[in-house]
Amino acid sequence: MTSREADPLRYVREWRSRLLQGGWWHSFELPDGSRIQGVSELASQKMRIAQFPIPQDLAGKRVLDVGAWDGWFSFEMERRGAEVLAIDRFENPRFYEIRSMLGSRVEYRQLDVYEVSPRTVGYFDIVLFMGVLYHLKHPLLALERVCSVAREMAAVESFVLTEQHGLTPEQEPGNLLRYFEDDDFGGQVDNWFAPTAACMLALCRTAGFARA
Ligand SMILES: C[S@@+](CC[C@H](N)C(=O)[O-])C[C@H]1O[C@@H](n2cnc3c(N)ncnc32)[C@H](O)[C@@H]1O
Numbered sequence: 001m002t003s004r005e006a007d008p009l010r011y012v013r014e015w016r017s018r019l020l021q022g023g024w025w026h027s028f029e030l031p032d033g034s035r036i037q038g039v040s041e042l043a044s045q046k047m048r049i050a051q052f053p054i055p056q057d058l059a060g061k062r063v064l065d066v067g068a069w070d071g072w073f074s075f076e077m078e079r080r081g082a083e084v085l086a087i088d089r090f091e092n093p094r095f096y097e098i099r100s101m102l103g104s105r106v107e108y109r110q111l112d113v114y115e116v117s118p119r120t121v122g123y124f125d126i127v128l129f130m131g132v133l134y135h136l137k138h139p140l141l142a143l144e145r146v147c148s149v150a151r152e153m154a155a156v157e158s159f160v161l162t163e164q165h166g167l168t169p170e171q172e173p174g175n176l177l178r179y180f181e182d183d184d185f186g187g188q189v190d191n192w193f194a195p196t197a198a199c200m201l202a203l204c205r206t207a208g209f210a211r212a
Contacts, residue, residue: 028098045076061125073130
């Protein structure tokens with residue numbers, strides 16, 4: 001497909017229709033060797049977390065997973081030895097289901113990222129904030145909340161605008177934040193902003209992170 005062809009977010013529509021059929025989002029390996037196949041591939045989940053300098057041994061560390069959804073990243077942090085709190089704006093029954101199947105002790109709370117603070121959740125060595133930013137009407141406020149509880153680092157991952165989404169090569173390095181008023185983000189109605197990568201880093205610095 002050429003860079004500015006019809007709908008560069010067609011894949012989002014495909015994911016959405018698969019999810020609406022009632023499937024899992026995350027994929028999982030179960031203790032008996034069987035697998036749950038979600039819309040998201042296990043290899044992709046492993047690759048996404050491997051982008052961040054998160055140690056394999058997290059013994060003695062506290063991790064917060066913001067917007068955990070089915071929870072694969074939470075359980076992966078627990079597998080590495082961390083004590084984990086997973087939060088999400090909506091209470092997902094699949095999280096309880098898979099937590100039980102995995103014999104996990106990850107704590108799960110229904111909590112909006114805007115409510116995250118040292119008073120409500122305490123402090124964490126690592127905060128995962130993956131795949132959530134572009135779902136938010138107040139991305140900078142959310143990053144401030146994430147920064148307020150992160151002691152060592154936050155893994156911030158987002159959809160970012162590129163040339164594929166209509167940016168010119170001159171615009172791409174700029175601090176641009178595109179706003180989606182309707183469902184023009186692949187048919188999604190809960191996607192509001194998409195930053196360029198440079199913008200995302202700038203937002204993180206403004207939110208209080210010493211280095212991004
Ligand atoms: C695209 S999923 C990302 C799931 C997972 N973190 C990942 O990267 O695979 C976005 C998740 O963020 C949650 N979410 C959206 N807005 C939120 C908010 N204001 N506070 C907390 N969670 C939110 C959604 O309910 C959903 O579970």
